[in-house]
Amino acid sequence: MKEPRFLTDGMLGKLTRWLRMLGQDVEYTTAMADETLILEAKKTSRILLTRDIQLFQRAMTRGAEALLIEGMDEAENLADLATRFRFRLQINLKTSRCSKCNTQIRSVRKDRIIDRIPEKTSTYYNEFWECPNCKQVYWQGAHWKRIEKTLRDARKALKK
Numbered sequence: 233m234k235e236p237r238f239l240t241d242g243m244l245g246k247l248t249r250w251l252r253m254l255g256q257d258v259e260y261t262t263a264m265a266d267e268t269l270i271l272e273a274k275k276t277s278r279i280l281l282t283r284d285i286q287l288f289q290r291a292m293t294r295g296a297e298a299l300l301i302e303g304m305d306e307a308e309n310l311a312d313l314a315t316r317f318r319f320r321l322q323i324n325l326k327t328s329r330c331s332k333c334n335t336q337i338r339s340v341r342k343d344r345i346i347d348r349i350p351e352k353t354s355t356y357y358n359e360f361w362e363c364p365n366c367k368q369v370y371w372q373g374a375h376w377k378r379i380e381k382t383l384r385d386a387r388k389a390l391k392k
Contacts, residue, residue: 236317239278241269244301247309252334254319255327259334270296307382311389321386330363337361337370345369
């Protein structure tokens with residue numbers, strides 16, 4: 233099965249970041265008109281994800297692959313997408329993408345990014361990842377517990 237590629241509208245910024253962390257290829261836009269989104273989804277063979285029922289219906293009638301996002305929270309949405317498109321609800325930092333620009337991140341030595349991270353971060357953490365495109369730096373900081381909890385909740389939702 234071919235890896236899905238997604239296009240998300242302006243309502244789904246948070247879901248976009250989650251999917252990118254999970255290694256999914258997701259283009260995100262806040263500036264495209266509905267018709268342009270539909271054309272872009274068709275032209276680039278991406279699945280249009282939206283909460284906008286009218287956009288979803290128009291996309292389907294115009295032959296674009298689309299999915300209406302209806303979950304109450306991120307865990308529910310991630311579980312639904314993981315079931316439908318068969319991806320794991322597990323972050324693999326070898327395949328994760330930059331949450332800002334969608335480029336695959338790569339491991340980077342601390343001494344290469346030390347001037348771009350908080351001093352306390354450099355004291356407590358030794359593993360870092362960087363986006364080769366936008367230079368965003370990532371590490372498994374205090375927020376990692378919240379990320380893992382959301383993914384645990386999503387995995388539980390799979391079993392319902």
